[in-house]
Amino acid sequence: MIINEIFLSVQGEGIYIGSPSVFIRVAGCNLDCPWCDTAYAKAPESGKEMLVNSIVNEVKKYEVEHIVITGGEPTIYPEELNKLCDKLNNIGKKITLETNSTIFVDCNPHLLSLSPKLYQGWYEEIINKNLSKNCKKQIKIVVNSIEDAIDALKRTEKFDIEKENVFLMPNAATRDKHIRCAAWLVPFCCKNNIRFGGRLQTLLWNSERGK
Numbered sequence: 001m002i003i004n005e006i007f008l009s010v011q012g013e014g015i016y017i018g019s020p021s022v023f024i025r026v027a028g029c030n031l032d033c034p035w036c037d038t039a040y041a042k043a044p045e046s047g048k049e050m051l052v053n054s055i056v057n058e059v060k061k062y063e064v065e066h067i068v069i070t071g072g073e074p075t076i077y078p079e080e081l082n083k084l085c086d087k088l089n090n091i092g093k094k095i096t097l098e099t100n101s102t103i104f105v106d107c108n109p110h111l112l113s114l115s116p117k118l119y120q121g122w123y124e125e126i127i128n129k130n131l132s133k134n135c136k137k138q139i140k141i142v143v144n145s146i147e148d149a150i151d152a153l154k155r156t157e158k159f160d161i162e163k164e165n166v167f168l169m170p171n172a173a174t175r176d177k178h179i180r181c182a183a184w185l186v187p188f189c190c191k192n193n194i195r196f197g198g199r200l201q202t203l204l205w206n207s208e209r210g211k
């Protein structure tokens, strides 16, 4: 598995926002979203090969319960991802697996966090397969305009997931843009009774790497 970085921070998004967490960021992604906020991890060359045992040993240095496996896109390493989840589950960690939901991997996270991309890669069959898994699930959709938000709302209504676990997130890699997007997205979310997915890492650190 090629790893871009492993670091301690607080979860910036979703139902566990604010929870101290160790982030395992893989290098490499099967999509190429123009607005990617972790572009430094998109290429496999941006990381170094690590054995699953070495990753687990690194994680053990931190005394936190939550582990976030993110990227890049973790599901491009299906075998290692499976092993990593098993080993982290065995030592009592709560895994959040962040995925763009374009590839299905039958592993066992505590929370499956789906972030399908409206126009870059939306695979309904894979999303539904992921939503049928026996673990907690959330969907976070990045939107760039009111039109995106309306589209996202329509698409998510078809899915079998509690509404409180669906978030619309501003397409914003900087604090200024986040604040500008929130100005129209928060009223949209209030009007349509859907959660606004603020991004703490952007608001606190302007999406600085390793935080």
Ligand code: SF4
Binding pocket: 029, 030, 031, 032, 033, 035, 036, 037, 038, 039, 042, 071, 072, 073, 100, 117
């Ligand atoms: S799927 Fe995620 S990591 Fe991959 S390019 Fe898109 S935003 Fe970046």
